[in-house]
Amino acid sequence: MLKIFGKVSDSDLNKAPTDENCTQTCFSDSDCILAFFNEISNCQLFFYNSTETLEVQETNRDDGLFVAFKTNLSTTDLEHCPIESEISPKIFLGEDPISWANTSDSTWQFKKCIGNWKMFKRSNPDITVCMQVFILGKGTTQKEAEDYCSSMGKKVTGVAMVEESQWILNRTGELLNVTEWTKSEHYKGVWIDGERKGEGLYDITWSDGYTEGYGAFEDEWAYLDSGLTVAEDCLFVSKTPRKGIIDDVPCGDGAGLPHGVACGYKLE
Incomplete structure (x- = not known):
């Protein structure tokens, strides 16, 4: 899981359930691709088979918002924390690997076909x-x-x-x-x-x-x-x-x- 300070556009955590292990919950679910949570453990999960488009915006530490991408990193060094230029998350579920597109300096976008198209x-x-x-x-x-x-x-x-x-x-x-x-x-x-x-x-x-x-x-x-x-x-x-x-x-x-x-x- 790749964790950054960020938020999912058009998503509100106020009514999201509480899960202190939000990142681990997503990691353990084979269909989960993204976890969005805050400092008080409100947690919203996004799933591959029910998601066609997502947009993630980077935020500041003071906002208390976090996004964790499920992805494979290019490094084999588990102790290495990549710098921003090395971040290129991909989703390896389904038939087609899908890259998160860095549409601006602070925005990531994910798009895929409906269902199993x-x-x-x-x-x-x-x-x-x-x-x-x-x-x-x-x-x-x-x-x-x-x-x-x-x-x-x-x-x-x-x-x-x-x-x-x-x-x-x-x-x-x-x-x-x-x-x-x-x-x-x-x-x-x-x-x-x-x-x-x-x-x-x-x-x-x-x-x-x-x-x-x-x-x-x-x-x-x-x-x-x-x-x-x-x-x-x-x-x-x-x-x-x-x-x-x-x-x-x-x-x-x-x-x-x-x-x-x-x-x-x-x-x-």
């Missing part, structure tokens, strides 16, 4: 996108997919990196109990955003509001042919007979192939 950091543009796969049943239509994501206030997500489509495929396999992508398991996939609007094979338009570029199509990771007899201008992620795991299918019904949808949103 997967976090992807994109570089062009520099944004963080959260994704999750949902299985709705074989023959899920495009409208059903869109409505499902919309019901949560999210979008059918596009993909900007190969890692994103690979994760969607692997997550789909887990949810469908596919242990090996044999030939009989090919084309068991989920809808993603993206529609061909022009004549070019890769002339795909994203409509989720945050996906740009075609990095996910690089190195033959997309298996697009636009259809031979029926137009196939929308996208889903699935295992195919080739390397490509992004396939084009008919908009609307997807030829009855999609089993669900990959939803997403930009982390603000």
Whole structure:
């Protein structure tokens, strides 16, 4: 636990329960990420699975307020107390290690995706996108997919990196109990955003509001042919007979192939 003089923004300790071992209580709880307490042992704990954003502001000793981060320090010397420039707390719970961002000289901020949604950091543009796969049943239509994501206030997500489509495929396999992508398991996939609007094979338009570029199509990771007899201008992620795991299918019904949808949103 890394203890500093500080407070959690928009939190009030006046009604918090008393716990003289606030820091140790947090340390012992596998889901606790932060303890906020004062000199009279009012204690408020914050937990990974129920927290999406937190802001910590450094205070003075005279304020009598303390914050303890659960983190791993870069030093192996347990007697070493790091100076401020050495403090870079990270949270190692869940699938993605999350760093506390030092947004100013005296403010630390933590953000993560809701629940167990997967976090992807994109570089062009520099944004963080959260994704999750949902299985709705074989023959899920495009409208059903869109409505499902919309019901949560999210979008059918596009993909900007190969890692994103690979994760969607692997997550789909887990949810469908596919242990090996044999030939009989090919084309068991989920809808993603993206529609061909022009004549070019890769002339795909994203409509989720945050996906740009075609990095996910690089190195033959997309298996697009636009259809031979029926137009196939929308996208889903699935295992195919080739390397490509992004396939084009008919908009609307997807030829009855999609089993669900990959939803997403930009982390603000």
